[in-house]
Amino acid sequence: MGKLQSNLSNAEEALFNLLKDITDKTDEEINKLTLKFLDQIQKKLSKKNDIELNFEILDKSIYSQPIYINGISYISLCEHHMLPFHGSVNIAVLPKKNILGISKFSDIVTHLSNDLTLQEKLTENIALFIHEKLDADGVFVKISGKHLCSDLLNSKNSLEEVITTFSTGVYELDFSLRNEAILNFS
Numbered sequence: 001m002g003k004l005q006s007n008l009s010n011a012e013e014a015l016f017n018l019l020k021d022i023t024d025k026t027d028e029e030i031n032k033l034t035l036k037f038l039d040q041i042q043k044k045l046s047k048k049n050d051i052e053l054n055f056e057i058l059d060k061s062i063y064s065q066p067i068y069i070n071g072i073s074y075i076s077l078c079e080h081h082m083l084p085f086h087g088s089v090n091i092a093v094l095p096k097k098n099i100l101g102i103s104k105f106s107d108i109v110t111h112l113s114n115d116l117t118l119q120e121k122l123t124e125n126i127a128l129f130i131h132e133k134l135d136a137d138g139v140f141v142k143i144s145g146k147h148l149c150s151d152l153l154n155s156k157n158s159l160e161e162v163i164t165t166f167s168t169g170v171y172e173l174d175f176s177l178r179n180e181a182i183l184n185f186s
Contacts, residue, residue, distance in 0.1 A: 012038055041077075062097045064137075066177070068184040069093075069105045076113040076122060078149055085119060087145035087161070092181035093130060094137040094170055105130075119145045123164040131168040138169030140181045 012034055019030045068090070075086040089109050093099075112125050127141040142165045151158040171178050 063095055063099050064097060065094075066181065066184075067093045067095065067099065068181065069102065070184075070186045072106050072109045074109050074113040074122075074143075076119075077116050078147065079116040079118055081149035081153070082116065083147075083149040083152065085145045085147040085149070085162075087143060089126065090142045090181075090185040091126070091130065092138075092140040092171065092184065093134065094139075094177065095134055096137050098134050100130075100134065119143055119147075119162055119164050123166045127166040127168050136169060138167065138171040138174075138177070140167045140171040140178055141165065142182070142185055 015037065016030055016034045019025065019033060020027070023030070025033070069092075070088075070090050072089040072091070073086070074089055075084055077083065078085050091105055108129055109126060112129065113122055117125075123141050123143045126143075127139045130136065130141075131139040142163065145162045145164075147159060147162060167178060171181065
């Protein structure tokens with residue numbers, strides 16, 4: 001038995017025992033729930049395809065004005081509570097010359113959100129990844145998120161939305177560019 005299979009068996013047993021202790025469900029129902037949950041978690045966290053294989057810079061398309069990409073949906077898992085958080089990502093890029101195909105921004109968000117992470121880390125990782133790959137003059141990322149851990153753990157006073165931002169290059173230094181980006185985010 002391989003290490004992954006052994007770990008899955010251990011996780012399956014632990015989750016089964018936890019659900020047995022805290023619910024009134026039958027063993028058969030618990031077993032189905034356990035297998036379904038572990039299958040879904042494994043699928044979500046193993047979607048980290050090699051972004052490098054699908055990443056194509058359009059270096060023949062030279063453009064040096066701001067590009068705004070609004071409303072890329074994401075869903076991720078909080079590394080603190082292992083519960084989902086979801087929302088939308090807005091990206092501003094000031095390229096030096098190279099650009100990406102528009103769908104690649106969504107691919108980057110999907111790739112980086114398929115992990116146990118924090119919204120703050122996700123915001124930073126998206127900005128740094130785009131900045132590095134495009135060798136951009138600057139990148140500004142704004143993420144809004146709804147955290148289910150807040151709803152489940154504090155239902156009387158849950159948070160409506162968490163907003164995080166991260167900037168690189170000229171967006172770090174030039175507040176007028178950052179404000180222009182914020183105005184262009186829907």
